[in-house]
Amino acid sequence: MHTCTKANLPRVDALSEPFINRLRKAVAIPSISAEDERRQDVFKMGDFLASELEAVGAQVEKRYLGKQPHKEHLDLPPVILARYGNDSSKRTILVYGHYDVQPAKKEDGWATEPFELSIDEKGRMYGRGSTDDKGPVLGWLNVIEAHRIAGISFPVNLLMCFEGMEEYGSEGLDEFVREESRRYFAGIDAVCISDNYWLGTEKPCLTYGIRGCSYYSVCISGPSQDLHSGVFGGSAQEPMTDLVRVLGSLVDTHGVIQIPGLMDLVAPITDEEKAIYTDISFTMNNLYESLGSTTAIFDDKERTLMARWRYPSLSIHGIEGAFSSPGAKTVIPAKVIGKFSIRTVPDMEPDDVDKLVFKFLKDEFAKLGSKNTLEVSLQHSGKWWVADPKHWNYSAASKAAEHVWGVKPDLTREGGSIPITLTFEEATGKNVLLLPIGSSTDGAHSTNEKLDKKN
Amino acid sequence: MHTCTKANLPRVDALSEPFINRLRKAVAIPSISAEDERRQDVFKMGDFLASELEAVGAQVEKRYLGKQPHKEHLDLPPVILARYGNDSSKRTILVYGHYDVQPAKKEDGWATEPFELSIDEKGRMYGRGSTDDKGPVLGWLNVIEAHRIAGISFPVNLLMCFEGMEEYGSEGLDEFVREESRRYFAGIDAVCISDNYWLGTEKPCLTYGIRGCSYYSVCISGPSQDLHSGVFGGSAQEPMTDLVRVLGSLVDTHGVIQIPGLMDLVAPITDEEKAIYTDISFTMNNLYESLGSTTAIFDDKERTLMARWRYPSLSIHGIEGAFSSPGAKTVIPAKVIGKFSIRTVPDMEPDDVDKLVFKFLKDEFAKLGSKNTLEVSLQHSGKWWVADPKHWNYSAASKAAEHVWGVKPDLTREGGSIPITLTFEEATGKNVLLLPIGSSTDGAHSTNEKLDKKN
Ligand SMILES: [Zn+2]
Ligand SMILES: [Zn+2]
Ligand SMILES: [Zn+2]
Ligand SMILES: [Zn+2]
Known part of the structure; x- marks a missing residue:
């Protein structure tokens, strides 16, 4: 043997x-x-x-x-x-x-x-x-x-x-x-x-x-230093306003990635592959236990496991440069950096993913008509x-x-x-x-x- | 005298x-x-x-x-x-x-x-x-x-x-x-x-x-603890996805507050008042100098000063509970708290503002069809x-x-x-x-x- x-x-x-x-x-x-x-x-x-x-x-x-x-x-x-x-x-x-x-x-x-x-x-x-x-x-x-x-x-x-x-x-x-x-x-x-x-x-x-992982930063900047919202609110275009709008356009509550063309890169599922998922010993309760909640996207085992393993997902991790502590601070952050990543699967080539992501973010930002500055960068990528x-x-x-x-x-x-x-x-x-x-x-x-x- | x-x-x-x-x-x-x-x-x-x-x-x-x-x-x-x-x-x-x-x-x-x-x-x-x-x-x-x-x-x-x-x-x-x-x-x-x-x-x-200030927290939570995006991305509804969408609905790049009814609370401007603004010694360059940029919403003195002093503004200050440091972390935050505030002006009664804000956020969140939980609270308010x-x-x-x-x-x-x-x-x-x-x-x-x- x-x-x-x-x-x-x-x-x-x-x-x-x-x-x-x-x-x-x-x-x-x-x-x-x-x-x-x-x-x-x-x-x-x-x-x-x-x-x-x-x-x-x-x-x-x-x-x-x-x-x-x-x-x-x-x-x-x-x-x-x-x-x-x-x-x-x-x-x-x-x-x-x-x-x-x-x-x-x-x-x-x-x-x-x-x-x-x-x-x-x-x-x-x-x-x-x-x-x-x-x-x-x-x-x-x-x-x-x-x-x-x-x-x-x-x-x-x-x-x-x-x-x-x-x-x-x-x-x-x-x-x-x-x-x-x-x-x-x-x-x-x-x-x-x-x-x-x-x-x-x-x-x-x-x-x-x-799955692989491509991790991106979206930086939006405007004023040269943080501003007081009492003094400047209403007179300056705020990078944070632009950033939440741009980040909000990436994915919806149900995990559907909004970047055009991205899902076309994913290898189609075969019947043989489907069969593997049916057999796997896993229940929705297993998922609910690990989440500590029932806030799942799907309510069946097969789609849940496929979404975890063989389909891409997009998660927004956080924002650097904004107010992030407990309490209240009336700041208008001058420069904010959104962080998100896409879990990649066959046959998504990381370079192709980058191109689609960059284009999408630039297009979404352009729609805002903002005078602020957008910079997008890939922080790291690892292949599936x-x-x-x-x-x-x-x-x-x-x-x-x-x-x-x-x-x-x-x-x-x-x-x-x-x-x-x-x-x-x-x-x-x-x-x-x-x-x-x-x-x-x-x-x-x-x-x-x-x-x-x-x- | x-x-x-x-x-x-x-x-x-x-x-x-x-x-x-x-x-x-x-x-x-x-x-x-x-x-x-x-x-x-x-x-x-x-x-x-x-x-x-x-x-x-x-x-x-x-x-x-x-x-x-x-x-x-x-x-x-x-x-x-x-x-x-x-x-x-x-x-x-x-x-x-x-x-x-x-x-x-x-x-x-x-x-x-x-x-x-x-x-x-x-x-x-x-x-x-x-x-x-x-x-x-x-x-x-x-x-x-x-x-x-x-x-x-x-x-x-x-x-x-x-x-x-x-x-x-x-x-x-x-x-x-x-x-x-x-x-x-x-x-x-x-x-x-x-x-x-x-x-x-x-x-x-x-x-x-x-101006007065009403400062709000929007908390969205789902899983009982932070999750790894590699393991759970695609299977769980992510609070951060919901939060950026909700925050993104509050105000646009041009400072226009999207909360229905809010602007109706603002006292109309009188001719006498308008005249005060014309006389004030202020130029757009004064604003650009304080911003350290030209990312202003208006390009004339009168509207700029009115936007600072006699009209409300809404600023998004940041998010608590998400990843906010430099670098990359592949976390799905379990509970995120958005912070924003509205600068209030005559005749906006703080209670009325609260009611409109709470209703708007609940409506916007409901549109997402999310299983996560939304909680909105007023952190503090000070009257104009x-x-x-x-x-x-x-x-x-x-x-x-x-x-x-x-x-x-x-x-x-x-x-x-x-x-x-x-x-x-x-x-x-x-x-x-x-x-x-x-x-x-x-x-x-x-x-x-x-x-x-x-x-
Ligand atoms: Zn002082
Ligand atoms: Zn003082
Ligand atoms: Zn280890
Ligand atoms: Zn190990």
Whole structure:
């Protein structure tokens, strides 16, 4: 069986004390990549991971990426590369994960110490990094060890690539992956990334698509400094008046994007694709729970999931330069910058999207007849990614997951971006599988992050 | 001559060294009412003012207002009451001013120390409080002294009321004025307030009107917490989408308020009133200079000044709860609060304005067909004020100003609110005159605040 899944062993192994102890030690290292004063802990976590990998029999290399851009006083933590198995008759799977974590403080609302693994009676293991992404990373070590203990030969060769800067934008990784695709990663057959989540809590998923994101700024300016509305209200054209009108023209309450031509870029849906959505284990109540409200656009599962995964969406995030504090201030802001982004899907080319967006905003602004100045810019864009879920990488993973969980995993996509996915696909040219380990309630990036033992 | 103006003496007096030294001592006391740790300096300034008043022959009382609401560890500084003259054959003028100042720090961009009076070669006296409002307050002492030195009997009885909390909302003053209107202030004939500015720099003004202000919050909420736009974009109705649409419906680029019925509340303009605007010394370049741009709504003086003073205006100030920092954040804000205000004019009753605003916002929101929740509230409202500029209080002041400056002062109004004006008018029932001392370029509340010696 050629598969990238670690799930093809008796589940009882995952519960064994040594595995939990390893996670406990990892969680105890506060490897927060975003905090300068924690950088030494990120290095410490890299060392810990490297020595644990060696202990299970992998060949390990630490690869240093130099100084951190814009923070030259900091060294970037190493990428930990590891190889397990080198049998040319087996497929080679490249595995990605990250060993850094989001910041966490007890006072933010954690019920337990964030950097102490706490296990409750339901087998929920609480601690920063438990599900994002130390738990899933150490899962690969668990599965290697479980095979060794059981005396079963490992079904594939594993190449592992674990970085320590994911939560701070994966500084330096893009270039590293492109370089190594011709060296260390040459000869791999597929890629497997465990850094996302099940759609729900009960059924495993394999993720084959991610939306892209194009993020824009609309700046409208007029006077040279903020004005007092008592003194100038009525005599000056106000940039804020123009901005809310322009932003208000982008999308309606029902999520319908008003930019002409934009929807024409979207790939038409096929019957085969439609069928995937019907099967997925998801209910509107799942959505209402995550929203904490019933303010959904659609009232059926299929359209809701398609709107999240395979259709574009436009969100207005906020306005920079206007009054944004509690209370009252009678200011006429001189320069305001609206921020919005479009989640993109196949076959929307980012350049085409930009052109339509820029033209639309200019046209809408022109309609106002304003003397103010409009400037539109793209802040960043990341492309969508979609894999072929009929590839052997997916069918093998699906079989393995079914073996463990007794149920065929759902084929899902993600609404948000995991930019490294596209990097791996483009650099290696191979099929990429996102294999989520944690469940939808794990609270990655939140307080009380956890991983269930069963996962 | 019955007049409230201090300007009816040879101008040379205003330049005399003792007068400047008195202002120098006053500026040196950082009587910042908004900063807790400066409260003792506000008291010190009150003491200084009281003893200076006694020195020129006034009878002085300090009136304490108790603890500061919401900051019970702080005592409110005293209102300094003073009487100069008690001749029943003369009119009695109540004079108002304040001896506290706005915060100021050298590093904010002051060319000189803010709490050291610095005089340049053009006779501009720089220092916090020089024009707002220590300079004008001490001007009353100067004029009393100048009369004494010249041996001219003072033309009116003066009652003075100087507070120390104006820059922090005049805490406690409203009630105090209402109480004292039946006691200390009983028997006054008119009120004179020197706490605003000339329209320009060359021609004196008498101010007979101020717009009111009704400040509103529009809150739109949906999900129970902020959402990630990648995950939820397309599946949830977004409060921010609704809010920009609702805010965008309030007013257009040309300042035309879109709320039905609102303009019907505005008093029609008379021919007499129109004539006042033609005479006022003001050019479009004056406006362009203050804006730092030519993004004006009108291109003629008359309509510009009317739009600032005698017609309502609507300004959108900002949005609370959305992303407002530089950079990019892909948040769907769960709850956003738009802030806007309407400057009101005769005969708009604040209650009527509220009703029209609330109805309009509810109607506009209903049009969206949104499942989100809208809540509208009035944050605060202050009523407009307008006096009869043909009252003897104005004609006397006008004659006096003409005597000093050689030119009839312009009759102006203010776009912004000076709420104490209305309090004095309502409490005393007498004509109120705003007699600006400083010029439009003085920079009250800004860095490098100054007062010209000639003023
Ligand atoms: Zn992660
Ligand atoms: Zn993460
Ligand atoms: Zn003032
Ligand atoms: Zn002030």
